[in-house]
Amino acid sequence: MSRVIIIGCGGVAKVAIHKCCQHPEVFTDLLIASRTVSKCDEIKEKLENKTKTKISTAQIDANDFDALVKLFKEFKPEIVLNLGMPYQNLIIMDACLECNCHYLDTAAYEPENVDDPVWRERYEKRRKEKGFAAYFDYGFQWDYMEKFEKKGLIALLGCGFDPGVTQAYVAYAKKHEFDVIDTLDILDCNGGDHGYPFATNFNPEINLREVSSPASYYEDGIWYEIPAMSVKRQYNFDGVGMKDMYMLHHEETESIAKNYPEIKRIRFYMTFGQSYINHMNCLEDVGMLSTTPIDFNGTKIIPIQFLKALLPDPASLGPRTVGKTNIGCIFTGKKDGKEKKYYIYNVCDHQESYKEVESQAVSYTTGVPAMCGAMMILNKIWTKPGTHTCEEYDPDPFIDALNKYGLPIRESHDPVMVD
Ligand code: NDP
Numbered sequence: 001m002s003r004v005i006i007i008g009c010g011g012v013a014k015v016a017i018h019k020c021c022q023h024p025e026v027f028t029d030l031l032i033a034s035r036t037v038s039k040c041d042e043i044k045e046k047l048e049n050k051t052k053t054k055i056s057t058a059q060i061d062a063n064d065f066d067a068l069v070k071l072f073k074e075f076k077p078e079i080v081l082n083l084g085m086p087y088q089n090l091i092i093m094d095a096c097l098e099c100n101c102h103y104l105d106t107a108a109y110e111p112e113n114v115d116d117p118v119w120r121e122r123y124e125k126r127r128k129e130k131g132f133a134a135y136f137d138y139g140f141q142w143d144y145m146e147k148f149e150k151k152g153l154i155a156l157l158g159c160g161f162d163p164g165v166t167q168a169y170v171a172y173a174k175k176h177e178f179d180v181i182d183t184l185d186i187l188d189c190n191g192g193d194h195g196y197p198f199a200t201n202f203n204p205e206i207n208l209r210e211v212s213s214p215a216s217y218y219e220d221g222i223w224y225e226i227p228a229m230s231v232k233r234q235y236n237f238d239g240v241g242m243k244d245m246y247m248l249h250h251e252e253t254e255s256i257a258k259n260y261p262e263i264k265r266i267r268f269y270m271t272f273g274q275s276y277i278n279h280m281n282c283l284e285d286v287g288m289l290s291t292t293p294i295d296f297n298g299t300k301i302i303p304i305q306f307l308k309a310l311l312p313d314p315a316s317l318g319p320r321t322v323g324k325t326n327i328g329c330i331f332t333g334k335k336d337g338k339e340k341k342y343y344i345y346n347v348c349d350h351q352e353s354y355k356e357v358e359s360q361a362v363s364y365t366t367g368v369p370a371m372c373g374a375m376m377i378l379n380k381i382w383t384k385p386g387t388h389t390c391e392e393y394d395p396d397p398f399i400d401a402l403n404k405y406g407l408p409i410r411e412s413h414d415p416v417m418v419d
Contacts, residue, residue: 198311341417
């Protein structure tokens, strides 16, 4: 018997809602709360006669702490899944603490307004100390460690695929394959084609901020920053084929470096087609990726939010996206004194995902781990209180759940390495 709130009703949330409803024995009561309540009502209507999970809906502005607390006190959830925007991570964590419930999200906190002087001061300090410029980092949420520990509550951070499953893969590799891990390359390939000249597969604001930021890699305790899209490699992905991929900064490198200090080098690569890069560069050059409000005919608009309104909604890409994703981790290290290599990954088909939950694979590969992570907490399999990421828990039951519920692993002990 568990009561669960999902905040947000976009691409990722819709998959998690479908998947929770496939497990009414765990998710008995589900409240879907989002900014636009009609989207919540629509999915409730679609699912309520097909599941034993009792679904209700509510309108919420996740920026409103008092409204969050009122909603949580009324519904009394055991866990809140924040599958909306990372801008509201901290306020939702505060509301969870106030109402004694666990918390889960899929992306590290970043502020909506990057010109906020209080945030900027801390950001500049972190940028100088750690050496990477991305707007997101785990520092703000790690600050909640003691508060969650004291209440015996869990805040599970970044429980999507990457971040999320990729970190569980690190724990799995360490538990089953290596005595010592030396290097890690995380490879995120989306071989899907939606037929539009330009669209993002998840929230455009978050996606474009991430991709247009300087890239970085971690080596011997230091982050080395390089211009966005300046390191390109090719890789032949199982299920997809040969793709161009580019080094990016990604949040799990920060937590893996902290939790697995033995790993000497961590890099993250994501595939992009030339058309995506051309569009993104052009949009950046004309200022459309800016988060600083501008005055337009007497109205304040934020360019990237205006762009989001013009682009296809990622949740609408499902029916038209064909192809597969392939996301995983390649390791080098030692076992029993011998050098070895290991690759663990998942291949997910866009159309198969659509058939099952009416969403494309990027939302699917995020929403399924969110459901599995919630299951780990609700079934008291992951119990360590505090603010943690997926590599800090036993990976086996989580990977078992992923294997069963839609994201099975594939492995290679002789992978082609990235040079
Ligand atoms: P969408 O833009 O599709 O959905 C966001 C949802 O949040 C919308 O329903 C939106 O409401 C709602 N929302 C936004 N602001 C508020 C607010 N103030 N109060 C209440 N609800 C609000 O995003 P995605 O589903 O694509 O992505 C969701 C999250 O998942 C993002 O944080 C993204 O970064 C993360 N992600 C993580 C991945 C991983 O592997 N770890 C991969 C992909 C995404 P409305 O309908 O009114 O717009």
